[in-house]
Amino acid sequence: MEQLINPTVVDLSRFQFALTALYHFMFVPLTLGLTFFLAAIETAYVVTGKQIYKEMTQFWGKLFGINFAIGVATGLTMEFEFGTNWSMYSHFFGDMFGTPLAIEGLMAFFMESTFVGIMFFGWDRLSKPAHLAVTYIVALGSNLSALWILVANGAMNVPDGGHFDPDTVRMVFDDIVALIFNPDAQAKFVHTSTAGFMTGAMFVMGISSFYLLRREHRQFAAHSFRMAAVFGVCATLAAMTLGDNLGRLDYEHQPTKIAAMEGIWDTTKPPYAPWLLAALPNDAKQENAFEIGIPYILTPIVAHSFTTPIIGMHELEAAAGPRIESGIAAVTALRRYEQSHQQADLEQFKAHEKDLGYGFLAIQHAPNQDVTAITPDQMPNVVKQTEPDILPNVFVTFWAFRIMVFIGCWSLFVFAIGAYVALKNKLEQNRWLLTLAMWSIPLPFLAAEFGWITAEAGRQPWTVFEYLPTFLSASTHTVGYMVFSLIGFALLYTTFIAAELYLMFKFARLGPQPHDPHGAADAVHVSIGAATHVSATATAH
Amino acid sequence: MDLYTILKIVWAGLLCVLFIGLGLFVGMDMGVGTLLRFVGKTDGERRAALNIIGPHWDGNQVWFILGGGAIFAAFPTLYATSFSVFYVVMILLLFSMILRPVAFEYRSKAESTRWRESWDWTFLISGFLPMFVYGAAFGNVLEGVGFHFDWMGQYYQDSSFWSYLINPFAILCGLMSVALSIFQGGVMLMMRGEDPIYTRAKNCAQWGAIIAAVLFIIGGVWVRTLRGYVLDSGNPGMASVPMTGQHVTREVGAWMHNYAAHPILWIFPLLGIVSMFVGAALARGNSPHVAWWFGALAWIGTIGTVGASMFPFFMPSTTNPDQSMTIWNSCSSEYTLLCMLIVALIFVPIILWYTSWCYYLMGGKVKAPSITDSHSY
Numbered sequence: 064m065e066q067l068i069n070p071t072v073v074d075l076s077r078f079q080f081a082l083t084a085l086y087h088f089m090f091v092p093l094t095l096g097l098t099f100f101l102a103a104i105e106t107a108y109v110v111t112g113k114q115i116y117k118e119m120t121q122f123w124g125k126l127f128g129i130n131f132a133i134g135v136a137t138g139l140t141m142e143f144e145f146g147t148n149w150s151m152y153s154h155f156f157g158d159m160f161g162t163p164l165a166i167e168g169l170m171a172f173f174m175e176s177t178f179v180g181i182m183f184f185g186w187d188r189l190s191k192p193a194h195l196a197v198t199y200i201v202a203l204g205s206n207l208s209a210l211w212i213l214v215a216n217g218a219m220n221v222p223d224g225g226h227f228d229p230d231t232v233r234m235v236f237d238d239i240v241a242l243i244f245n246p247d248a249q250a251k252f253v254h255t256s257t258a259g260f261m262t263g264a265m266f267v268m269g270i271s272s273f274y275l276l277r278r279e280h281r282q283f284a285a286h287s288f289r290m291a292a293v294f295g296v297c298a299t300l301a302a303m304t305l306g307d308n309l310g311r312l313d314y315e316h317q318p319t320k321i322a323a324m325e326g327i328w329d330t331t332k333p334p335y336a337p338w339l340l341a342a343l344p345n346d347a348k349q350e351n352a353f354e355i356g357i358p359y360i361l362t363p364i365v366a367h368s369f370t371t372p373i374i375g376m377h378e379l380e381a382a383a384g385p386r387i388e389s390g391i392a393a394v395t396a397l398r399r400y401e402q403s404h405q406q407a408d409l410e411q412f413k414a415h416e417k418d419l420g421y422g423f424l425a426i427q428h429a430p431n432q433d434v435t436a437i438t439p440d441q442m443p444n445v446v447k448q449t450e451p452d453i454l455p456n457v458f459v460t461f462w463a464f465r466i467m468v469f470i471g472c473w474s475l476f477v478f479a480i481g482a483y484v485a486l487k488n489k490l491e492q493n494r495w496l497l498t499l500a501m502w503s504i505p506l507p508f509l510a511a512e513f514g515w516i517t518a519e520a521g522r523q524p525w526t527v528f529e530y531l532p533t534f535l536s537a538s539t540h541t542v543g544y545m546v547f548s549l550i551g552f553a554l555l556y557t558t559f560i561a562a563e564l565y566l567m568f569k570f571a572r573l574g575p576q577p578h579d580p581h582g583a584a585d586a587v588h589v590s591i592g593a594a595t596h597v598s599a600t601a602t603a604h
Numbered sequence: 605m606d607l608y609t610i611l612k613i614v615w616a617g618l619l620c621v622l623f624i625g626l627g628l629f630v631g632m633d634m635g636v637g638t639l640l641r642f643v644g645k646t647d648g649e650r651r652a653a654l655n656i657i658g659p660h661w662d663g664n665q666v667w668f669i670l671g672g673g674a675i676f677a678a679f680p681t682l683y684a685t686s687f688s689v690f691y692v693v694m695i696l697l698l699f700s701m702i703l704r705p706v707a708f709e710y711r712s713k714a715e716s717t718r719w720r721e722s723w724d725w726t727f728l729i730s731g732f733l734p735m736f737v738y739g740a741a742f743g744n745v746l747e748g749v750g751f752h753f754d755w756m757g758q759y760y761q762d763s764s765f766w767s768y769l770i771n772p773f774a775i776l777c778g779l780m781s782v783a784l785s786i787f788q789g790g791v792m793l794m795m796r797g798e799d800p801i802y803t804r805a806k807n808c809a810q811w812g813a814i815i816a817a818v819l820f821i822i823g824g825v826w827v828r829t830l831r832g833y834v835l836d837s838g839n840p841g842m843a844s845v846p847m848t849g850q851h852v853t854r855e856v857g858a859w860m861h862n863y864a865a866h867p868i869l870w871i872f873p874l875l876g877i878v879s880m881f882v883g884a885a886l887a888r889g890n891s892p893h894v895a896w897w898f899g900a901l902a903w904i905g906t907i908g909t910v911g912a913s914m915f916p917f918f919m920p921s922t923t924n925p926d927q928s929m930t931i932w933n934s935c936s937s938e939y940t941l942l943c944m945l946i947v948a949l950i951f952v953p954i955i956l957w958y959t960s961w962c963y964y965l966m967g968g969k970v971k972a973p974s975i976t977d978s979h980s981y
Contacts, residue, residue, distance in 0.1 A: 066754075066760055128709060129709060129710070129713070131709075132705045132706055132708065132709030132710070133705070133706060133709075135662065135665070135705045136701075136702040136703070136704070136705040136706050137702065138669075139665075139668070139669060139698065139701055139702050140698055140702060142669050142672045142673060142676075143672050143687060143694065143698055145676065145683075145684075146672070146675075146676065146683045146684055146686070146687030146688065146694075147687045147688055147691055147694050147695065147698075148688070149684075150684040150685060150687070150688040150758065150759055151684070151756070151757070151758045152684075153676065153680055153683055153684035153687075154680055154681050154684040154685070154757045154758070154759075155756075155757065156680075157676055157677070157680020157681070157683060157684060157936070158680055158936045158937050158940050159940075160676075161673070161676035161677030161678070161680050161683070161936070161940075162677045162940055162943060162944060164673050164676055164677065165670070165673035165674050165676060165677035165678075165944060165947075166944075166947055167673070168666065168669050168670040168673040168674075169670065169673075169947060169948065169951040169952070169955070170947075170951055172666055172669060172670075173663065173666045173670065173951075173955050174955075174958070176662040176663050176665065176666045177660075177662070177663035177666070177955075177958060177959055177962055178958075178962075179662055180658070180659035180660060180661075180662050180663060180962065180966070181659065181962055181965065181966070183659075184658060184659040184966060185659075185965065185966070188965055188966070189965070228843075228937075230843045230845070231757075231843050231844055231845045231937075232755070232756055232757055232845065232847075233680075233757065235937045235939070235940075236936070236937060236939055236940045236943070237937075237939055239943050398755060401755050401847075401848075535756075535758075538684075538688040538691070538759075539688075539758060539759065539760055539761065540688070540691060544691050544692065547692065547695070548691070548695045551695060551699055555699055555702065555703070559706055562706065562710055565714070566710060566713050566714065569713070569714065570713075
């Protein structure tokens with residue numbers, strides 16, 4: 064390194080990425096969920112020909128549109144942020160990571176964005192089945208889009224389908240099938256899209272409850288509620304099962320992530336090992352200051368067995384020691400090979416190649432951030448200092464995971480009761496349930512955010528698991544650059560959320576209107592709509 | 605020529621196609637955004653103008669995203685380095701690009717004049733700025749940028765961002781790209797708009813094309829005086845590493861070498877200039893549909909001119925010319941380029957097919973929607 068890595072810049076880059084990704088991810092799950100919900104109602108419209116289903120499609124479609132716009136806008140940031148803020152990551156991993164991202168654009172995003180215009184504007188230019196087909200294409204497109212993004216994300220967590228190439232000093236792609244069928248990516252995709260369906264279902268159910276509480280649009284709301292509740296039960300059960308499967312995979316591929324998620328410092332003793340309901344992990348002291356758990360269930364949950372011990376973080380750390388030392392040898396040989404291009408240096412590198420990432424990890428603790436300059440006396444000390452770096456932040460990972468799980472369970476409860484009551488046609492008699500459903504709208508959004516935090520904070524300290532550490536991945540910006548962009552993003556995104564919430568509340572309050580977007584009847588309906596709007600706002604205050 | 609070299613050249617060509625598509629389609633929407641306040645004096649007129657591109661802007665914007673994705677996949681080192689080196693303008697570009705979708709979707713969903721006025725200003729800024737940055741980026745790479753790499757391939761910036769922000773040649777290129785976008789946007793407004801939008805758009809489109817042509821010619825003369833770059837030694841089939849393996853020298857007028865060696869390349873600047881003037885004449889003669897296609901030819905001419913003059917350079921370095929990024933040293937591996945080529949060959953025709961179907965479906969003149977109609981833009 065000719066210029067020392069500035070940890071403040073790295074932290075600010077991470078903060079900015081988390082901010083923009085979490086913000087983007089507030090809009091994605093609802094898009095994923097609502098598209099299929101829209102397709103389902105419109106199918107009902109085409110099959111039965113009942114006008115109410117068309118109104119439902121158009122009304123929920125409008126809310127979908129408000130949400131979709133920001134989803135697209137903030138997604139743009141993500142596509143460019145790898146280049147603007149993570150130059151080393153993009154150069155090192157772009158050969159593998161760029162491919163799914165580009166395919167996403169070509170295969171999914173183009174389709175989704177082109178047809179979404181037709182979905183909104185094409186009602187009176189297309190036959191009913193043709194419009195339905197367009198809606199399905201949008202739903203398919205947005206879910207395909209999620210698939211490719213998660214294939215890219217999967218590669219960061221489990222870099223299958225590529226290898227490190229010493230001649231170009233970067234990861235090189237060699238197997239597209241392995242990349243696509245990366246177990247982590249596949250498990251994440253189904254977990255994420257079902258979580259999206261959950262979010263969509265809760266959104267529809269909550270807003271319908273709002274109307275039922277006010278005794279407005281009753282038939283419309285009861286219909287929407289029933290469909291959403293049933294959809295929600297299925298989606299939540301699926302998200303839970305598939306999430307469990309994802310955890311099972313992490314246990315094999317990323318033991319540090321699992322240990323941090325479950326707060327396991329010392330290797331467990333099955334079968335007694337408890338699943339922690341709550342704990343206070345202390346990262347500095349490497350222990351849980353306090354913990355309560357349910358005995359006997361950790362091992363079956365994580366390992367799907369009764370006898371496998373879960374490796375604790377202390378043991379994982381100790382096991383990393385030799386890998387760090389071997390990794391330092393790998394980096395040293397690689398650097399020599401870059402200058403000499405001698406076979407001998409290459410062979411020496413090959414002998415330590417599998418630990419290369421651990422050598423990079425030691426850079427922070429090497430004199431002048433140069434691992435080739437570490438003397439034999441300094442070596443044990445550098446290794447010792449690097450060992451704790453292999454762990455993610457346990458407090459964050461542990462709690463993010465728990466919050467996600469708790470919200471998931473709560474949502475299942477609300478959906479299940481909702482479905483039961485709705486199918487018995489007793490919604491309006493159970494106002495407490497309606498109130499509960501309405502206030503539960505934000506929860507699946509939060510669960511999705513905490514899910515992202517669990518997955519990505521748990522991946523640390525790597526951007527490419529066991530190959531490239533996060534602190535090496537960032538662009539070499541100055542603090543000034545980062546402050547400039549962060550202030551900009553914060554201002555812009557705050558404005559967006561204010562505008563989005565204003566419009567969402569406005570149109571949700573306004574409610575569904577019998578409406579023909581381009582017809583002559585427009586003005587009449589709009590004035591009715593405005594009147595309802597006034598009365599609705601009046602009741603609200 | 606080995607397969608790897610062929611793939612590199614094919615991808616550099618595809619990148620040019622993407623740049624042309626981006627300039628044309630995104631530029632058209634940006635032009636409408638820039639012109640919005642001028643072609644539409646009343647709210648109804650502005651809404652009519654917005655609804656002309658209403659069904660298409662979202663799909664068009666994907667050209668921009670696809671451009672980013674394709675550079676990432678095919679030229680990861682170029683993607684990583686150029687986006688980081690141009691950080692300040694890239695962030696400004698991003699801000700204006702992310703404001704646009706929101707402006708479209710939100711502008712007409714509330715009735716207050718202040719709300720709509722604010723979004724109209726957003727359209728102006730987010731139409732002008734990205735096209736300006738887009739053109740200025742080409743100007744900057746023609747002049748070269750200060751950066752170098754360390755042994756692992758991490759870049760380091762060697763010149764302050766002011767040097768590429770306040771740079772006369774880059775400003776000229778930026779303005780030219782804005783002028784072309786105004787032409788394309790104006791022509792689109794003529795195609796689907798009615799009076800008074802039609803007449804105002806016609807005026808803007810003519811001037812846009814003429815100004816673009818004049819700036820293009822000035823730029824062409826200017827390039828002869830720039831210190832260009834010459835690749836003295838470097839193997840096109842080389843492993844893609846920007847750190848070592850090339851030798852580059854600088855020379856005044858080097859950007860004209862390719863034209864001297866292959867006079868056929870003059871077809872690009874000629875096509876550019878002729879298309880811009882013919883486009884202006886056609887707009888004047890009330891033939892916006894034909895003029896639109898000449899706008900497309902103008903973009904082919906412009907991007908083609910830059911490509912022909914810089915080949916094989918992407919982004920030359922002023923501080924360490926040997927580490928300049930070229931088609932040969934900043935691309936993906938052979939496997940990735942091949943995979944991506946197959947994917948592109950399958951999906952690009954499909955995209956072109958459904959995009960043109962959408963234009964066909966949504967064709968026809970657009971009237972101003974009623975003020976409270978919240979389904980239209």
